[in-house]
Amino acid sequence: MSAALIAGVIASSISSGTSLIYATLGEIVGERAGIVNLGLEGIMLVGAATGFAVTARTGDPDVGLAAAALAGAGVNLIFAWLVVGRRANQLATGLCLMFFGAGLSALIGRPFVGTLITGLPRLRLPGLGAGAAARLASYDILVYLAAPTAVLVWWLLFRTRWGLVVRAVGEDPAVAYAAGRRPAAAQYQALALAGLLGGVAGAHLSLALTLTWAEGMTAGRGFIAIALVIFARWNPLWAIAGALLFGGAEALQLQLQAAGADVSPFLMSMIPYLLTFVVLILWGWNRQSAAPAALGRTWFGVE
Amino acid sequence: MARIPVLLAAWAALGLFAAGPAAAQDKPALTVGAIYVGSVNDYGYNRAMKDGLEEMKKAIPGLTLIEAENVPETAESERIMEGMIQQGAKLIFATSFGHQQFAFNLAKTHPDVAFEHAGGWMQAANFGNFFGATQTAWYPMGVAAGKMTRSNTLGFVVGVPIGYAIGNVNAFEMGARSVNPQAVTRVVVTGGWADKAKEAAAANALIDQGADVVTMHVDSPSTIIQVAEQRSAYSIGFQSIEARQLAPNGWLTGLGFTWGPFMTATARAVIAGTFKPAMVRQGLGQGMMGVAPFGKAVPADVRELVTASADKVAKGFNPFTGPVTDNTGAIRIKEGESWGGADMGKFDWYVEGVIGKAK
Numbered sequence: 001m002s003a004a005l006i007a008g009v010i011a012s013s014i015s016s017g018t019s020l021i022y023a024t025l026g027e028i029v030g031e032r033a034g035i036v037n038l039g040l041e042g043i044m045l046v047g048a049a050t051g052f053a054v055t056a057r058t059g060d061p062d063v064g065l066a067a068a069a070l071a072g073a074g075v076n077l078i079f080a081w082l083v084v085g086r087r088a089n090q091l092a093t094g095l096c097l098m099f100f101g102a103g104l105s106a107l108i109g110r111p112f113v114g115t116l117i118t119g120l121p122r123l124r125l126p127g128l129g130a131g132a133a134a135r136l137a138s139y140d141i142l143v144y145l146a147a148p149t150a151v152l153v154w155w156l157l158f159r160t161r162w163g164l165v166v167r168a169v170g171e172d173p174a175v176a177y178a179a180g181r182r183p184a185a186a187q188y189q190a191l192a193l194a195g196l197l198g199g200v201a202g203a204h205l206s207l208a209l210t211l212t213w214a215e216g217m218t219a220g221r222g223f224i225a226i227a228l229v230i231f232a233r234w235n236p237l238w239a240i241a242g243a244l245l246f247g248g249a250e251a252l253q254l255q256l257q258a259a260g261a262d263v264s265p266f267l268m269s270m271i272p273y274l275l276t277f278v279v280l281i282l283w284g285w286n287r288q289s290a291a292p293a294a295l296g297r298t299w300f301g302v303e
Numbered sequence: 304m305a306r307i308p309v310l311l312a313a314w315a316a317l318g319l320f321a322a323g324p325a326a327a328q329d330k331p332a333l334t335v336g337a338i339y340v341g342s343v344n345d346y347g348y349n350r351a352m353k354d355g356l357e358e359m360k361k362a363i364p365g366l367t368l369i370e371a372e373n374v375p376e377t378a379e380s381e382r383i384m385e386g387m388i389q390q391g392a393k394l395i396f397a398t399s400f401g402h403q404q405f406a407f408n409l410a411k412t413h414p415d416v417a418f419e420h421a422g423g424w425m426q427a428a429n430f431g432n433f434f435g436a437t438q439t440a441w442y443p444m445g446v447a448a449g450k451m452t453r454s455n456t457l458g459f460v461v462g463v464p465i466g467y468a469i470g471n472v473n474a475f476e477m478g479a480r481s482v483n484p485q486a487v488t489r490v491v492v493t494g495g496w497a498d499k500a501k502e503a504a505a506a507n508a509l510i511d512q513g514a515d516v517v518t519m520h521v522d523s524p525s526t527i528i529q530v531a532e533q534r535s536a537y538s539i540g541f542q543s544i545e546a547r548q549l550a551p552n553g554w555l556t557g558l559g560f561t562w563g564p565f566m567t568a569t570a571r572a573v574i575a576g577t578f579k580p581a582m583v584r585q586g587l588g589q590g591m592m593g594v595a596p597f598g599k600a601v602p603a604d605v606r607e608l609v610t611a612s613a614d615k616v617a618k619g620f621n622p623f624t625g626p627v628t629d630n631t632g633a634i635r636i637k638e639g640e641s642w643g644g645a646d647m648g649k650f651d652w653y654v655e656g657v658i659g660k661a662k
Contacts, residue, residue: 008511114344258508260658265492
């Protein structure tokens with residue numbers, strides 16, 4: 001376990017964990033309002049494609065980032081209308097959203113495949129050369145904002161009146177309604193915020209991590225984020241730990257390969273998913289369920 | 304009075320003359336279908352295929368080309384190729400390794416259509432296989448890397464560790480060792496031909512472990528080359544020589560495919576009815592592969608060495624001639640034996656000097 005390997009793993013886990021953090025935060029907000037969004041993968045793809053396309057067109061990655069967030073919010077509002085307005089089944093609609101997002105992102109991104117863009121600028125600490133140490137200290141703005149965003153989301157959910165209403169709706173919409181709140185409005189707002197964060201998560205992949213767009217480039221990260229919500233026990237602060245853990249596992253298996261570990265590369269690539277498995281099993285041992293009580297259930301209103 | 308038959312004869316002759324080319328323009332000389340596994344704008348594998356097909360189209364007037372991009376390596380590809388055959392395609396190019404079985408299935412049900420698959424081994428009466436003999440061509444790339452490295456560590460990102468890809472790594476390391484006995488190659492496998500985020504992380508991992516020359520066998524070299532450029536490492540490209548635009552400082556050289564001549568010859572054979580499927584593997588100097596232009600970082604003496612090495616390979620030099628030891632010390636190719644083109648898919652071991660596990 002050399003210093004180079006450890007530094008490399010930490011740097012890589014922070015880079016690849018960032019998009020997972022934003023995606024997990026978005027899903028937490030949505031699930032706290034009682035809505036499971038299985039289409040997070042589609043939202044991330046739309047965010048990645050839109051961010052890339054707008055950046056390629058305008059030359060400004062900040063504009064691309066904003067466009068990605070808005071696109072993610074827009075698509076999630078379609079989901080919100082179906083699930084809250086038309087009371088469709090959340091799981092099925094979420095999966096449809098995933099396919100829709102995959103197709104829409106392919107359509108948006110097609111004319112821009114292969115375009116070279118200037119991505120989000122890296123804020124580098126001067127004087128550190130180009131080794132692993134320098135990589136530990138130079139990231140784009142989204143990485144630096146990830147932890148503060150998690151704190152912001154925690155504050156929104158647990159320290160504001162709006163957050164209280166959202167959580168109440170997620171626990172029991174009928175009671176929230178009886179108290180004079182509008183559950184539908186709260187769910188729409190929560191899902192809009194979730195879409196914003198999901199779009200940003202996708203944009204980080206295309207505007208900072210790889211600087212390209214390819215169909216399906218999220219490669220299942222949306223679903224990992226959904227699992228991480230459970231790992232984080234629906235608490236935004238724990239999302240940071242979960243995302244870093246998964247990002248770290250993925251970085252670790254690649255670093256171990258580069259260092260020459262005597263294990264088959266196929267087994268190595270299983271490491272992140274096995275780790276997720278283990279963590280979920282260990283976490284599930286504690287019977288006390290932290291999930292919002294009305295998660296996944298459609299509220300049909302008071303008749 | 305005698306003029307009338309002459310005039311009639313002249314009119315008839317003119318009519319035949321005019322009708323001839325007009326009749327030929329009524330239907331295309333040949334309809335060709337092609338499926339790509341990714342986008343043609345990838346500076347890589349698919350771009351090279353597209354360039355070859357465009358060359359074929361230009362060379363044969365009246366040829367119609369139907370293409371489909373982003374065709375996955377699943378049964379979906381069979382459906383898409385079937386659609387092309389329904390549109391009249393008589394020659395299908397299945398350009399990605401994973402399309403093989405599905406194209407082969409269609410070859411059985413459509414014996415009147417010719418199929419050419421890139422990179423596999425299956426053959427039938429109407430199914431042929433073609434690819435560049437990439438393995439030996441990687442040897443001069445290794446020479447370039449071995450000469451330019453300062454840390455004596457080279458990095459290789461492999462998408463899917465099929466025998467052909469492992470053979471590429473082996474030839475690369477052997478080339479490097481031939482000019483730099485201390486050079487080692489570290490290998491990272493991403494598990495897919497086009498997982499961009501993993502490729503970026505893999506390139507970073509190799510550079511973290513000390514590699515200062517990075518190369519790859521994935522569909523598109525763009526992400527890896529960009530990461531190498533960002534971290535001031537040298538890069539050697541693969542699949543398409545256009546990728547050198549991505550690394551103005553770090554580009555050393557690369558290997559590209561020049562599919563045009565083979566594709567044109569195949570299309571002509573199908574039109575003439577003389578299509579004979581075969582297992583075609585052409586190396587450097589035989590028309591399917593070319594060495595990319597050198598980057599500005601490469602000094603003249605290294606350029607000469609690499610060009611000389613490429614010529615040697617083009618004239619038939621085979622680095623896989625015994626004795627060859629693998630990276631656990633066992634002898635894999637005995638003295639006096641050599642592995643030719645047909646054996647390139649059999650690699651499941653890395654040569655001495657490669658740090659990695661093949662399976």
